[in-house]
Amino acid sequence: xxxxxxxxxxxxxxxxxxxxxxxxxxxxxxxxxxxxxxxxxxxxxxxxxxxxxxxxxxxxxxxxxxxxxxxxxxxxxxxxxxxxxxxxxxxxxxxxxxxxxxxxxxxxxxxxxxxxxxxxxxxxxxxxxxxxxxxxxxxxxxxxxxxxxxxxxxxxxxxxxxxxxxxxxxxxxxxxxxxxxxxxxxxxxxxxxxxxxxxxxxxxxxxxxxxxxxxxxxxxxxxxxxxxxxxxxxxxxxxxxxxxxxxxxxxxxxxxxxxxxxxxxxxxxxxxxxxxxxxxxxxxxxxxxxxxxxxxxxxxxxxxxxxxxxxxxxxxxxxxxxxxxxxxxxxxxxxxxxxxxxxxxxxxxxxxxxxxxxxxxxxxxxxxxxxxxxxxxxxxxxxxxxxxxxxxxxxxxxxxx
Numbered sequence: 515x516x517x518x519x520x521x522x523x524x525x526x527x528x529x530x531x532x533x534x535x536x537x538x539x540x541x542x543x544x545x546x547x548x549x550x551x552x553x554x555x556x557x558x559x560x561x562x563x564x565x566x567x568x569x570x571x572x573x574x575x576x577x578x579x580x581x582x583x584x585x586x587x588x589x590x591x592x593x594x595x596x597x598x599x600x601x602x603x604x605x606x607x608x609x610x611x612x613x614x615x616x617x618x619x620x621x622x623x624x625x626x627x628x629x630x631x632x633x634x635x636x637x638x639x640x641x642x643x644x645x646x647x648x649x650x651x652x653x654x655x656x657x658x659x660x661x662x663x664x665x666x667x668x669x670x671x672x673x674x675x676x677x678x679x680x681x682x683x684x685x686x687x688x689x690x691x692x693x694x695x696x697x698x699x700x701x702x703x704x705x706x707x708x709x710x711x712x713x714x715x716x717x718x719x720x721x722x723x724x725x726x727x728x729x730x731x732x733x734x735x736x737x738x739x740x741x742x743x744x745x746x747x748x749x750x751x752x753x754x755x756x757x758x759x760x761x762x763x764x765x766x767x768x769x770x771x772x773x774x775x776x777x778x779x780x781x782x783x784x785x786x787x788x789x790x791x792x793x794x795x796x797x798x799x800x801x802x803x804x805x806x807x808x809x810x811x812x813x814x815x816x817x818x819x820x821x822x823x824x825x826x827x828x829x830x831x832x833x834x835x836x837x838x839x840x841x842x843x844x845x846x847x848x849x850x851x852x853x854x855x856x857x858x859x860x861x862x863x864x865x866x867x868x869x870x871x872x873x874x875x876x877x878x879x880x881x882x883x884x885x886x887x888x889x890x891x892x893x894x895x896x897x898x899x900x901x902x903x904x905x906x907x908x909x910x911x912x913x914x915x
Contacts, residue, residue: 518542522551529554541623573638577608579667581615586660596623614638627651641802642785649793659792666788673780673868680879684886691890698897699726700733710904722900758810765811769881773874778809779839780867782816787860796823811838829856843867 520542521531530551536542546553581602588598599619606612621631629648632639643663650659703726750756765771785806789799797820804816818832830848833839843863850859
């Protein structure tokens with residue numbers, strides 16, 4: 515707990531100085547008032563100065579989801595918010611989250627709302643979380659909002675872990691194949707070059723030996739060129755036009771494009787449905803979900819839909835443009851708008867599309883693995899062909915004599 519040094523006047527008019535341990539400056543002022551002291555100045559030792567920006571923190575999404583669930587359980591059991599935060603500070607094992615909870619607890623104790631407090635940490639609490647917490651505080655159903663956030667984070671992490679786990683094996687195959695080819699060009703191929711120097715080599719052999727010489731003699735230039743290429747690609751990916759064209763190309767790839775499309779639709783439907791179910795206005799929810807889909811094309815459709823809703827029109831009409839969202843999903847959204855249960859239908863759509871996305875991801879991985887194996891086999895086959903062809907040529911020349 516931070517320490518504060520104070521200077522105060524007692525009832526006799528004498529100046530008194532000392533130190534106190536307290537959660538915040540407001541707590542120090544209350545303690546001095548209880549002692550019938552009139553504060554002149556209060557300064558924190560190691561505490562943040564008034565108006566200073568909070569320290570930037572990074573908290574794992576899984577830890578944040580667990581914190582939401584535990585806080586919902588405590589509030590649902592009738593525990594006041596400050597005592598619930600105290601309990602979380604004592605029981606949380608993650609150091610970053612524990613320190614963050616201490617700061618949140620001190621801010622709430624100073625009289626700020628939970629929404630005002632979490633808004634100071636945008637790197638931990640995205641606009642989606644802040645908007646839902648604000649709606650929960652205003653309408654007095656914070657417990658339900660926290661449970662929704664915990665469930666949302668859990669589902670999102672499961673899907674992300676599944677996608678990342680499915681890509682590990684193909685990435686290992688590609689990396690291992692690259693290492694094998696570079697090692698062969700640097701150490702294995704040069705041993706054959708003196709033996710085959712006096713004979714006429716076919717084109718594959720010439721290409722292979724030239725590649726070996728380039729790798730051995732100019733490896734640093736290759737690394738520099740690779741770094742420049744990565745930097746160029748990274749710079750271009752920040753351009754909205756380039757990202758959109760890249761996404762259009764990705765969507766044309768069989769199976770992979772379908773999986774990416776369904777993943778963006780799942781995010782949109784779940785985020786929008788969850789926020790609407792927790793009292794966030796539709797226009798605010800559309801603005802936040804637009805930035806969280808991961809798709810520039812879908813974000814454009816959502817922006818058009820927000821303008822349409824602002825003008826009093828239906829949500830489904832702008833979403834139907836561009837053929838990004840399948841017809842059956844648009845039909846469900848349209849029916850939900852008419853029956854006034856859009857929030858429930860959107861979450862149901864997200865659950866259904868998520869199952870389809872999992873199948874599409876499995877299919878994409880099953881296609882990527884043999885494709886990478888074929889590329890590695892083709893590279894090794896070209897290497898073997900480049901070495902064997904001149905040997906066969908030399909043997910046939912010796913046999914004809």
